[in-house]
Amino acid sequence: MLDMAQPSIGDKVKIKAKKASYEGILMPRSELSDKEHIVLKLNSGYNIGISKKDISKIEKLPENMETKSPKTRVKVGKGLPKLSLVSTGGTITSKVDYKTGGVSPFKTGEELLAEMPKLAKIVQIDDIIQPFSLLSEDIGHKDWSKMAKEVYKELGKDKEGVIVTHGTDTLHYTSAALSFMIQDLNKPVAVVGAQRSADRGSFDGQMNMLCAAHYCLSDISEVAIVMHGESSDEYCIASRGTKVRKMHSSRRDAFRPINEEAIAKIWPDGNIVMSGTQHSERSSGKPKLLDKVEEKVALIYSYPGARSDILEHYIDKKYKGIIIAGTGFGHVATQPLDKKDSWLKSVEKAIDSGMFVGMTTQTLYGTTDSMIYSAGRLLKNAGVSYLKDMLPETAYVKLAWTLGNFKRSEVEEKMLENITGEFNGRIQPDSFLY
């Protein structure tokens, strides 16, 4: 039925189908596996597939949405407080390309600023650093080091703080990496992304950037993720870079602090309310860069029926460290599944091979404890380090960083040292599902 109307890709069309009518931009289907559907980008920004069989009419509408994309160029504000911007890719710096389909990153930081006139009114951003442009699922260990180097350089300049823009998929891994790689931080570093793209009415990037800018003008000297605190546009929260996790695939308030409250609520008009959570303050000290990283580190989950030969795989590949996201207080099966499979033996073998094995909990909230059940005691006896309430993702990043920057003999001690707030000595009960 599509051929009947012969609209082109990128045209705005109205489609009458069996159940409903739809208006939107006709998207290309080159990368789509299903040839029975056509794909329409609705005005809401979402793509839907419509079965060709169900379509009774396709009408080309006169207006082409492409003409809606902003053409304004915003002059960078002079005389305002200066911030650095490290731009790395992701939705916050992405737009929809109606000719090729899908979402692609902006090519220049200027294009980004053109989308955010409110930001240009409160801060001056001269330098736009682009170490790379990647969707965040493609970011690897070496990219953490690249970002840390750039942020470190900017911290030495005459700027109030640094904003890092980044895709949201792995934003919390990067915020943890920057937290560890830049020691004795002297200024605010805001790590920020967007859950909705700039072509959508629900775009959250502009407000997140505004809040991030206000964060960078504050006295809080921590690496923090600054994004929506609620689904509405009321305020953002700044969550410590090592105590935060993406907890929803699409909500604008997806980034939640875990095992502690957010450091601050930040309103887009610049109002900041502190939660009382401990944090470092802006200082005149000089930060230290520890940007090496060990790549032979893995994160594995424990679940019923999980076989311990996964550890043998990593021993064979000469891995230096493993973080286990165990069940409950930090458990794997300690009763062998069968004669060939014993987690206790595999853990011992891994540790004998020189590997560091750290335990976290897949419950995410709460802390590990090796002392409550026999499984914990047996695993601790076998040499597993219990990493308290550190998030599995943060522990993974910290282990790659610790193995990269310290002697092997110091690793266990470093992993248990509270370096940048990755442990919360006093978990507040009301911080659950905050």
Next chain:
Amino acid sequence: MLDMAQPSIGDKVKIKAKKASYEGILMPRSELSDKEHIVLKLNSGYNIGISKKDISKIEKLPENMETKSPKTRVKVGKGLPKLSLVSTGGTITSKVDYKTGGVSPFKTGEELLAEMPKLAKIVQIDDIIQPFSLLSEDIGHKDWSKMAKEVYKELGKDKEGVIVTHGTDTLHYTSAALSFMIQDLNKPVAVVGAQRSADRGSFDGQMNMLCAAHYCLSDISEVAIVMHGESSDEYCIASRGTKVRKMHSSRRDAFRPINEEAIAKIWPDGNIVMSGTQHSERSSGKPKLLDKVEEKVALIYSYPGARSDILEHYIDKKYKGIIIAGTGFGHVATQPLDKKDSWLKSVEKAIDSGMFVGMTTQTLYGTTDSMIYSAGRLLKNAGVSYLKDMLPETAYVKLAWTLGNFKRSEVEEKMLENITGEFNGRIQPDSFLY
């Protein structure tokens, strides 16, 4: 210093240390790796380690806490509604053994009932089925089948419903397994555990069992986890067995419904408030048992720097299925890390080998979507099944079950079919962090 006072393991002692004084039961340290500390079980039930160096005085107290453990035997109530109890181990059926240290399961169901006189007042429990007694981290695929068989048998008897007691570590994996293995369920099945052991003031097992019993007297015919809804003792929630996850290592309200509201709130006095969440009703139909399970199934997480050779490991081991907990809308890196590593190629190789590869999201809340970003489209093109808002843990269980009970050619369709409420077609925004 410990030798000075020479108290025995199991004695109640008062210890004066540098920072504070402590009273509790002296615990054995045989399984503890650290010989510099002695371990005390405080009256709160928690164990603490006290550095021997800090101890200035140990005083043996006259009272031995062992005498506090309940000796009452409760007669099983006659003439009350009948329930079945399938007891499998875990904290809810555990007590502390002061002579050997740690927590160990009760040996008989009668011992359990003796702890719960309130339960015996509202329901009659004649049969106490014990297919095995395991801590839940040791439960494997075959144990799911054993439990399903026993529950299925009980459903055919003249009982109102079935309570399954179980350790909490993997309780939600088991509730998902029972949800799939027993089709056309005709009665309520409550899966229940305890986060705190029976020797502690904060023991939650009795109230959870009471609520589970009330659930079993209701008309809700679903496998549900029935446990504390709040940290206080006010009410329990019944969460669908496929839409629930242990979200805290120690809180009594650790089990949270994900991507839908709990089916009901249940007060220990029997008051039940329904949330309006869709559910099946008690019926006179006959359930169907599909209890086979494929063991060669794995659950892996995606994270920055994760290498795709983990898939090669599972291809070599002739695995039949993999669930990936991807980032964001369901992503792994689609840009190769280096020449040796490409997730897209490894995924294609896995699928060519006959493996089913399913995608979920590690954000837990929200849904996967292959259409929004290029990574999703590329992975879907490579043959990955996007499993909507199904939890990674539920998807893992469902895959083991689907591969066990259906032809390989039916697996993809079955994985995408909403069999027992594992998909929520209409995710309510307010169900986030519910």
